Amino acid sequence: EPEVTQTPSHQVTQMGQEVILRCVPISNHLYFYWYRQILGQKVEFLVSFYNNEISEKSEIFDDQFSVERPDGSNFTLKIRSTKLEDSAMYFCASSGPDGNEKLFFGSGTQLSVL
Amino acid sequence: GNSVTQMEGPVTLSEEAFLTINCTYTATGYPSLFWYVQYPGEGLQLLLKATKADDKGSNKGFEATYRKETTSFHLEKGSVQVSDSAVYFCALSENQAGTALIFGKGTTLSVSS
Numbered sequence: 001e002p003e004v005t006q007t008p009s010h011q012v013t014q015m016g017q018e019v020i021l022r023c024v025p026i027s028n029h030l031y032f033y034w035y036r037q038i039l040g041q042k043v044e045f046l047v048s049f050y051n052n053e054i055s056e057k058s059e060i061f062d063d064q065f066s067v068e069r070p071d072g073s074n075f076t077l078k079i080r081s082t083k084l085e086d087s088a089m090y091f092c093a094s095s096g097p098d099g100n101e102k103l104f105f106g107s108g109t110q111l112s113v114l
Numbered sequence: 115g116n117s118v119t120q121m122e123g124p125v126t127l128s129e130e131a132f133l134t135i136n137c138t139y140t141a142t143g144y145p146s147l148f149w150y151v152q153y154p155g156e157g158l159q160l161l162l163k164a165t166k167a168d169d170k171g172s173n174k175g176f177e178a179t180y181r182k183e184t185t186s187f188h189l190e191k192g193s194v195q196v197s198d199s200a201v202y203f204c205a206l207s208e209n210q211a212g213t214a215l216i217f218g219k220g221t222t223l224s225v226s227s
Contacts, residue, residue: 003157004157035215041219043203044217045215048214102160102163105158108157
């Protein structure tokens, strides 16, 4: 079965540094998402992306966050100046023409901000 | 706003025991409901779904029925296996393409032989 690939699986960074989390969605999918899960808390929606623009974002997704699909295959999440509270597992997901009827998730990137 | 509440874990069972993981939701419209599962080291996978009231989703021996009157979508399995050990997430969506899934906190299930 096709799968969503995320790299790296673990990322450690210093507070204030920029990080870029990378995802390769399933090739014929049209909708792309980022979610995160802080340890012990709910999986939270960050942003959805369609047709090269953000279609929806949560209040968590402030000016420190940005997303990009630079080359038609990768889908990236950038955090410009990381804070301690950004430490979480970040999940990328994609879906086909049915939109959110069936999301395929990657295995996540564990971000640790020190 | 929309929300999902799951029973707190962890849930620890012996093989062949009956499983129930409770999930209730709050929604303004008529959402679709989902159960996702995350096995160790893997991403979330769709386990089953139901798109309208009284629908029953089922997969791999797991079942859940969309109960509008109790706003619930409890996950059940008659006889769990060690390989069912995972984290289970209840979720809802508003049925519009590209909109957010709202997840519960997840419930960890550990099954021992």
